């Protein structure tokens with residue numbers, strides 16, 4: 001796309017997966033890449049570090065899972081993996097039961113004859129199907145199945161979703177709820193992807209390896225807005241000079257224009273970490289608390305990473321919160337709605353005049369991407385750029 005020697009320079013804003021993968025790909029194709037990252041460290045939301053000696057994810061628990069072989073092979077250049085299948089329990093009616101809700105959860109919560117009757121009815125109603133949306137169950141014509149659906153909806157989804165998104169479940173896009181199905185069987189894995197792994201040494205070393213390239217420089221503690229200027233006539237200035245190479249932006253688009261058209265809504269989290277001098281805190285790496293508590297889940301990191309650390313453990317409670325730009329809060333989740341996507345489109349139209357400005361990643365594309373999708377988006381964008 002860019003041929004003159006002066007143009008074989010690129011600026012990448014953000015050192016999460018979207019930014020780091022794009023930077024590495026461009027660097028491998030001969031670009032000199034400058035990464036501007038406003039945090040004090042690389043890795044974006046994947047950043048992990050030893051907290052009191054326990055490997056901890058600073059931005060919430062992250063598990064790599066994918067069906068995308070290309071993404072897996074790409075990342076495998078920078079890390080070895082340990083297999084890890086994520087299993088979550090939910091604290092429901094005083095018991096720990098598997099989430100996604102499955103036949104075992106039913107057996108824990110219902111009398112055995114009722115659970116057996118429901119198993120039979122579900123197997124007959126959804127032949128050959130191993131997962132179903134809770135909303136399908138609620139609308140099933142069989143009153144027993146519909147009642148089960150309502151039980152699961154009420155006890156697993158209604159209050160968790162209201163806490164997480166700060167609005168009634170009816171107002172949350174069904175695609176969000178359907179990330180977590182009801183399982184018609186005993187598979188108790190949280191994800192069904194064929195590849196489920198954790199990087200052997202953690203995510204941060206993966207990023208260090210990816211960014212360890214002679215063509216890449218990383219400037220931390222640098223808000224790109226202090227270095228880049230978007231001019232009215234469609235140019236991008238870097239430190240006051242016109243910059244003609246690609247600028248890949250992985251932050252929130254509204255913030256790049258000081259929220260001129262209004263703030264894009266995101267959901268944030270207050271993350272409350274605690275180090276405990278005990279071998280084990282809870283029976284699974286993640287326990288969801290859908291109902292009574294103000295937090296949504298507790299993560300116990302060493303059960304996620306497999307780290308041996310007798311006598312000590314680190315836990316994290318997640319309290320959902322309303323996001324406010326420019327307050328130091330993190331924009332974690334884009335909020336799916338017609339209005340938010342319309343506002344996002346208006347921002348993208350504002351940016352259309354900048355021919356060398358590209359948007360990639362969960363914030364920049366305003367999409368509820370898992371990390372594999374962010375990596376995939378970055379690989380696609382860089383393939384276009386190096387053509």
Ligand code: FAD
Nearest residue numbers: 014016017018038044045060062063224251361362370371
């Ligand atoms: P980010 O990782 O957010 O990186 C963006 C980077 O840009 C940040 O480092 C930010 O500081 C920087 N930046 C933004 N604006 C500027 C600016 N103006 N100047 C300089 N730098 C800037 N996915 C999974 O696959 N598995 C999981 O288990 C999983 N768990 C999750 C748990 C939580 C709590 C959350 C919120 C997400 C989870 N995800 C998970 C999704 C995963 O975090 C995203 O897919 C991933 O972060 C997307 O990478 P990204 O590069 O687009 O964004």
Ligand code: UDP
Nearest residue numbers: 099156157160161164176177179180288290
């Ligand atoms: N969800 C729920 N109860 C649960 C788990 C998930 O209601 O026990 C809903 C909730 O709306 C949540 C969505 O399903 O936001 C997606 O869950 P997931 O675990 O994928 O969320 P993430 O890990 O991305 O925060």
